[in-house]
Amino acid sequence: MKSLEELKQNLESKMPGVTSVLEEGCLVISKNDWLEVAKFLKSSPLYSFDYLSSVTGVDYPDRLEAVYHLYSIEKKIGPLTVKVRTDRQKGEIPSVTPVWRSAEFQEREAFDLLGIHFTGHPDLRRILMWEGFAFHPLRKDYVAEND
Amino acid sequence: MTEENLSTLATQTLEVSLGPQHPSTHGVFRMNATLDGETIVKLKPVMGYLHRNHEKLAEDMTYLGSMPYTDRLDYICSMTNNFAYALAVEKLAGLEVPERAEYIRIIMAELTRLVNHTLLIGFLLNDLGAFFTPVLYAFREREKILDLFESVSGSRMMCNYFRFGGVKIDFSPGFLEGVKSIIQNYPKFLDEFEKLLSENEILMARCQNVGVLSKELAISAGISGPMLRASGVPYDIRKVDGYSIYNRFNFRVPIGEVGDVYDRYYVRILEMRESIKILAQAVKEIPEGPFISPKGAAGAKAPRTFKPPKGQVYGRIEAPKGELGFYLVSDGSPKPYRYHVRPPSFINLTILEDMCIGNKIADAIVTLGSVDIVLGEVDR
Amino acid sequence: MTTPNTSQVDPNLKSEMQKKGIFVTTINDLYNWGRRSSVWPLQFGLACCAIEMIATACARYDIDRFGAGLFRPSPRQADLMIVAGTVTKKMAPQVVRLYNQMPEPKYCITMGACSISGGPFKNGYNVLKGIDRYIPVDVHLPGCPPRPEALLHGLIKLQEKIDGQVIEKTEWYQKGLKREFPVPEFGPNGLIPPYNPDVFTPGQSRLITTG
Amino acid sequence: MFGFGVLKGMLVTIQNFFASYFSKDHLTTVQYPEERLSAKERYRNFPFLVYDQAPEDPRCVACDICAKECPPKCITIVRDSDAEGKPLKRPKSFDIDYSICMNCGICEEVCPFDAIFMDHEFELAEYGRFEDLMYHKDRLLKPNDHFKKIRPTDATRIDAKLAAKTQKPAPPVGN
Numbered sequence: 001m002k003s004l005e006e007l008k009q010n011l012e013s014k015m016p017g018v019t020s021v022l023e024e025g026c027l028v029i030s031k032n033d034w035l036e037v038a039k040f041l042k043s044s045p046l047y048s049f050d051y052l053s054s055v056t057g058v059d060y061p062d063r064l065e066a067v068y069h070l071y072s073i074e075k076k077i078g079p080l081t082v083k084v085r086t087d088r089q090k091g092e093i094p095s096v097t098p099v100w101r102s103a104e105f106q107e108r109e110a111f112d113l114l115g116i117h118f119t120g121h122p123d124l125r126r127i128l129m130w131e132g133f134a135f136h137p138l139r140k141d142y143v144a145e146n147d
Numbered sequence: 148m149t150e151e152n153l154s155t156l157a158t159q160t161l162e163v164s165l166g167p168q169h170p171s172t173h174g175v176f177r178m179n180a181t182l183d184g185e186t187i188v189k190l191k192p193v194m195g196y197l198h199r200n201h202e203k204l205a206e207d208m209t210y211l212g213s214m215p216y217t218d219r220l221d222y223i224c225s226m227t228n229n230f231a232y233a234l235a236v237e238k239l240a241g242l243e244v245p246e247r248a249e250y251i252r253i254i255m256a257e258l259t260r261l262v263n264h265t266l267l268i269g270f271l272l273n274d275l276g277a278f279f280t281p282v283l284y285a286f287r288e289r290e291k292i293l294d295l296f297e298s299v300s301g302s303r304m305m306c307n308y309f310r311f312g313g314v315k316i317d318f319s320p321g322f323l324e325g326v327k328s329i330i331q332n333y334p335k336f337l338d339e340f341e342k343l344l345s346e347n348e349i350l351m352a353r354c355q356n357v358g359v360l361s362k363e364l365a366i367s368a369g370i371s372g373p374m375l376r377a378s379g380v381p382y383d384i385r386k387v388d389g390y391s392i393y394n395r396f397n398f399r400v401p402i403g404e405v406g407d408v409y410d411r412y413y414v415r416i417l418e419m420r421e422s423i424k425i426l427a428q429a430v431k432e433i434p435e436g437p438f439i440s441p442k443g444a445a446g447a448k449a450p451r452t453f454k455p456p457k458g459q460v461y462g463r464i465e466a467p468k469g470e471l472g473f474y475l476v477s478d479g480s481p482k483p484y485r486y487h488v489r490p491p492s493f494i495n496l497t498i499l500e501d502m503c504i505g506n507k508i509a510d511a512i513v514t515l516g517s518v519d520i521v522l523g524e525v526d527r
Numbered sequence: 528m529t530t531p532n533t534s535q536v537d538p539n540l541k542s543e544m545q546k547k548g549i550f551v552t553t554i555n556d557l558y559n560w561g562r563r564s565s566v567w568p569l570q571f572g573l574a575c576c577a578i579e580m581i582a583t584a585c586a587r588y589d590i591d592r593f594g595a596g597l598f599r600p601s602p603r604q605a606d607l608m609i610v611a612g613t614v615t616k617k618m619a620p621q622v623v624r625l626y627n628q629m630p631e632p633k634y635c636i637t638m639g640a641c642s643i644s645g646g647p648f649k650n651g652y653n654v655l656k657g658i659d660r661y662i663p664v665d666v667h668l669p670g671c672p673p674r675p676e677a678l679l680h681g682l683i684k685l686q687e688k689i690d691g692q693v694i695e696k697t698e699w700y701q702k703g704l705k706r707e708f709p710v711p712e713f714g715p716n717g718l719i720p721p722y723n724p725d726v727f728t729p730g731q732s733r734l735i736t737t738g
Numbered sequence: 739m740f741g742f743g744v745l746k747g748m749l750v751t752i753q754n755f756f757a758s759y760f761s762k763d764h765l766t767t768v769q770y771p772e773e774r775l776s777a778k779e780r781y782r783n784f785p786f787l788v789y790d791q792a793p794e795d796p797r798c799v800a801c802d803i804c805a806k807e808c809p810p811k812c813i814t815i816v817r818d819s820d821a822e823g824k825p826l827k828r829p830k831s832f833d834i835d836y837s838i839c840m841n842c843g844i845c846e847e848v849c850p851f852d853a854i855f856m857d858h859e860f861e862l863a864e865y866g867r868f869e870d871l872m873y874h875k876d877r878l879l880k881p882n883d884h885f886k887k888i889r890p891t892d893a894t895r896i897d898a899k900l901a902a903k904t905q906k907p908a909p910p911v912g913n
Contacts, residue, residue: 297781587766640836650810670860
């Protein structure tokens, strides 16, 4: 993995106006320009991150966060962790399913269990719980039914 | 009925739900198929019937308390689930693993790969209609390996054998002889299995050019494991990441060309032969020494005192079904803040519809069989 | 504890006749012997215990020796439902509907800790704390997963229970038998109703000797 | 010719059919109730409590570590207390709910007093759920020689450790 800072410089040089922060080994991208960055990461000949390994939703006290782990199969370079943040009430993150098809089910799961709405997702429905379920169970403030 | 007045016939598509209880769905998995006659027009998988909330339970349990739950993720290969979880936590807590424990882990992981691929081929033939005969052959061999697992870890399927920093206990007497006999006899069984199946015309007719998966779609859909390699992508995490001590063994990675069901079947048979090579080398070179690091042993004795530092980690291994990853966020307390499992079979199902559209309904069942899903891991 | 021998033939008469090669039995014994030696299980696996159930059906432990080897895919032809695996709230309506579709006389073995009481996953929000909230269960088989021999032992215990049944007093021959268990629906946070009152009494929690 | 692969497959099946008459390792069926597999020494099914002399004083000191560490929380311990309410080092009641236990063996691993071990007994099918599968202290207690019979190597190691501990009961005072 060349170095994260070098990738950040490339990113800013190619796309001015993209604010990205380096935080303990991850790249934090603001949610409005995450789709362009995703397209750039996939198509750039330097990195060609063509393999999105995992999408995870995390519920922090003040924000909801989607964590993406990206690999490149041709260049065999290791995990690039990208974090995209949104607020807890109306969490909106642009979906990357058009860029990487593997995000389709994982984003549906993050929506189902944590309530992160992925705009632009072809078929955003609940995937694990039944349709009429009214809560997002993996949130810290979810109270299960005690029977 | 000539061609032209056939087209004026008003036909409807049929909505069939291959429901959660169906002999071919390897557990509680449901496919809502829309059929035009026999060919599939639309196929929507429905999951969640075995969603056992493993990630929510893990959030109020100690790190070691979740180890027996990882056995129940992919309940056919319990040792590789432990391996992935142990690797992720060791990366998080910075524990190192003694030499002998690394060799023990490789032996257990490769034995699990043999069990998983043998079982898969048995169940794939079940879906093809050869009801239960190949499964009998497969389970006869699986029992031999399960006896080894039981004599070492105490349980046939739910081994709970790995600890952070090594393994729970050393080999039981007579275990290495058991592995040596497996190394001798398994190739003979594989030859018998291949003689039974590989040149079978029915199998070839039913599996070749069925459920074809192109290389680009496989990469973009995050497919991993034998399915990815059957489509011609040389990507094996044991070679790419070189985790644990896999780069000390020389073994080859079988690659398919067409990416159909027959390629996936044959790649798995070749992978089993490679696993036996790894086992042979590991059994020859295993050194004496401690089986767990002292810090790891202390953590196993009192799990409440095992507090990894704040931070997050993503560890992944080449499980028999594909890339099994663990994403852990720790806030310094003995319980993980966020515990996420990246299951290979859940993501390999993303393109089930693309592979089945245009094929017959019977081919969809065979394609699902070749994807190798286990519902404990799909729904977590 | 073996079930009481309800056949009216006193044993020493039976052994006497047997020495002379005459075999004496009652209709009830013959009827129960026929039923218990051909219990057809439903091909119905939920989770890890299903793999252990298939291992029991395979060569080494061979459930066929008890006449129970023919796993019927459709509930219409099965008379034993082995609930092998975790019953989640999303799957519970299907399990109850399957049990309703089975013809009488039907039996239910809950194999594994998960189907008895939710087992290791009992604190999960989507896990039903035991299938005996909706359907009556004949034999409980603890273990996670129970060994194939333990499943065979559970089957033997079920066969003993079938032996103990008397034709006149069994409930499925009474007139007006209504054994249709209501199928629960999906509610916003769980199943509605949470349990079936005439099958499960909620008061029976764990009898912890605190006194 | 076309059907040759299918015939080769059938040949394998016929070989296995006749082999089961001649070679022993093709006859894999274990006739369960009559013929039993010998239990492996490390096999773990359900936990049981060990006592040395009499069931009244088990090795367990009711320290509650196993109840806290048990992942599915199926162990409940109530500590005994004598007449004027001073807590004693003995459990008044020790309940394990066998319908919840997942046979993982963590209680045996974390017990500092070697008081709880995993048993080999697996024939536990019951008719009733609540009354039969809730094991109270009296059904859990088993003598130490039962433990020696099922797990000889661990038993000798632990007995040696306990014997060594009783040789020097208290550290020599004051030197």
